[in-house]
Amino acid sequence: MPSNARTAMVLLKIFRISFLYALTAVRHIEHFRLSVSRPLWTVDSCYNWRHNKSCQAIFGMVRVNPRQSGANPRADATESNFGAERQMIDIKDLHASYGQLSALKGIDLTVQAGEITFVVGPNGAGKSTLLKCIAGLLKPRAGSVTFKGKSILGEQPERLCRNGLALVPEGRHIFATLTVEENLRLAAMHRKDSAEVRADIEKAIETFPILGKRFKGAAGYLSGGEQQQLAIARAILLKPTLMMIDEPSLGLAPLVVDQVYDSLKKLNETGLTLLVVEQSTARVLDLADRVAVLRNGKVVLNQSGDQLGDGEALETAYFGYKVDHAALVTD
Ligand code: ATP
Numbered sequence: 001m002p003s004n005a006r007t008a009m010v011l012l013k014i015f016r017i018s019f020l021y022a023l024t025a026v027r028h029i030e031h032f033r034l035s036v037s038r039p040l041w042t043v044d045s046c047y048n049w050r051h052n053k054s055c056q057a058i059f060g061m062v063r064v065n066p067r068q069s070g071a072n073p074r075a076d077a078t079e080s081n082f083g084a085e086r087q088m089i090d091i092k093d094l095h096a097s098y099g100q101l102s103a104l105k106g107i108d109l110t111v112q113a114g115e116i117t118f119v120v121g122p123n124g125a126g127k128s129t130l131l132k133c134i135a136g137l138l139k140p141r142a143g144s145v146t147f148k149g150k151s152i153l154g155e156q157p158e159r160l161c162r163n164g165l166a167l168v169p170e171g172r173h174i175f176a177t178l179t180v181e182e183n184l185r186l187a188a189m190h191r192k193d194s195a196e197v198r199a200d201i202e203k204a205i206e207t208f209p210i211l212g213k214r215f216k217g218a219a220g221y222l223s224g225g226e227q228q229q230l231a232i233a234r235a236i237l238l239k240p241t242l243m244m245i246d247e248p249s250l251g252l253a254p255l256v257v258d259q260v261y262d263s264l265k266k267l268n269e270t271g272l273t274l275l276v277v278e279q280s281t282a283r284v285l286d287l288a289d290r291v292a293v294l295r296n297g298k299v300v301l302n303q304s305g306d307q308l309g310d311g312e313a314l315e316t317a318y319f320g321y322k323v324d325h326a327a328l329v330t331d
Pocket residue numbers: 098101103121122123124125126127128129130279
């Protein structure tokens with residue numbers, strides 16, 4: 001090989017190695033810069049989890065690139081687009097499917113600001129599918145969904161999350177190997193207001209005192225009810241204007257369900273709008289400002305709390321026939 005070509009190859013190699021070193025250095029400097037302002041585990045978690053689908057599903061913002069930890073004009077622009085509207089969610093003629101299976105067949109529903117709206121229905125009615133469509137996790141086939149007056153169809157879950165729409169998923173999905181504190185901090189990792197984050201963690205602990213007692217313990221050791229409280233507390237850290245909760249009573253003892261619902265009521269009293277999905281109608285008469293009954297992907301009843309009365313219409317809509325209570329009494 002002529003000496004000129006050899007020299008060129010050596011130079012090319014040196015250039016390549018220098019370039020790779022420079023890239024690595026930039027990444028480490030950025031990593032260090034972030035670790036000064038945030039706990040290291042947060043940064044590591046962010047690097048490791050940002051491509052993890054289930055993380056995006058729960059937090060949305062886990063996909064936030066830490067390199068963009070400064071002002072994000074796109075997100076800020078979106079935030080300013082959401083005005084204060086009385087109507088928090090407005091759903092019109094929503095259709096959604098999984099392949100050939102039609103799960104939602106023309107849903108109409110509104111959620112008013114400051115209210116507790118329940119969506120109840122039996123297994124497979126389409127309740128979770130409805131929440132997934134609102135949270136941006138499932139693309140509807142047709143229809144419209146607006147959040148504070150703006151269409152959110154096609155929006156990424158993490159952007160909706162950052163704009164105040166939090167989902168507490170069915171089954172909680174807490175991070176079992178992380179501590180309670182880490183679970184809470186993870187939810188707030190996209191926020192830059194560290195003083196307010198601390199205040200919100202205190203507020204979450206005030207609402208769920210057990211989390212304060214287990215603050216440094218692994219979340220996996222919490223009981224089912226405590227994990228449900230952690231999942232809701234984590235959603236508080238997202239600073240939501242609307243919190244959607246999928247079956248908060250699932251698998252919990254009645255006493256624990258009472259505690260969870262007491263906390264939800266307190267959160268609602270602070271002005272937080274709630275959209276609660278449940279299989280059971282047990283809490284509806286006490287708490288609902290509005291209830292929609294879903295069966296086979298359709299809304300079969302939509303009533304305000306005042307219209308519910310003794311709940312007979314609710315029961316009939318839920319089961320699809322009028323229940324004869326006298327015939328149910330046995331000795
Ligand atoms: P449950 O109370 O049991 O959670 P649900 O009312 O939340 O039920 P969905 O989970 O929304 O009901 O399901 C609605 C329909 O869509 C059901 O028939 C279900 O089998 C189907 N379904 C849900 N998720 C999927 C999926 N990922 N792939 C295929 N079908 C699905």
